[in-house]
Amino acid sequence: MTGLVVLSAALLPVWLDRFGLADRVLWVSSSAGFLLAIWGTIFIVFRDRDFREWNKADMKAHPVRTVLFWTFLEVPIQASLVLEIFGVAPTLSSALYVTALVLNLFEAAAWLGRLVLARDSP
Numbered sequence: 532m533t534g535l536v537v538l539s540a541a542l543l544p545v546w547l548d549r550f551g552l553a554d555r556v557l558w559v560s561s562s563a564g565f566l567l568a569i570w571g572t573i574f575i576v577f578r579d580r581d582f583r584e585w586n587k588a589d590m591k592a593h594p595v596r597t598v599l600f601w602t603f604l605e606v607p608i609q610a611s612l613v614l615e616i617f618g619v620a621p622t623l624s625s626a627l628y629v630t631a632l633v634l635n636l637f638e639a640a641a642w643l644g645r646l647v648l649a650r651d652s653p
Contacts, residue, residue, distance in 0.1 A: 533639035540565040558624035562615040
């Protein structure tokens with residue numbers, strides 16, 4: 532699901548630009564949409580009992596990886612989008628958005644790797 536989020540987020544500013552939005556409105560709208568998609572995905576995924584159980588076991592088995600994942604991927608992704616939404620660095624709008632996209636792409640690859648390489652424990 533994370534891969535779909537990053538693909539949609541990559542296309543969102545292109546689509547919104549077709550409506551002739553001003554740069555500030557374009558990047559704020561794109562960032563808000565991206566952030567909503569991330570939180571929607573988190574909400575949907577963590578509602579699944581099987582995923583929650585697998586994730587809890589994976590976090591206990593690999594605590595350092597979990598901390599690194601959330602510290603160096605998820606927090607900077609959301610921070611970049613929130614900074615853009617609040618206009619902290621208006622001259623860096625596209626840079627903040629692309630940073631969130633690239634990190635989210637790495638996050639999608641990390642999730643895919645975790646799921647593919649996960650081994651069922653007895």
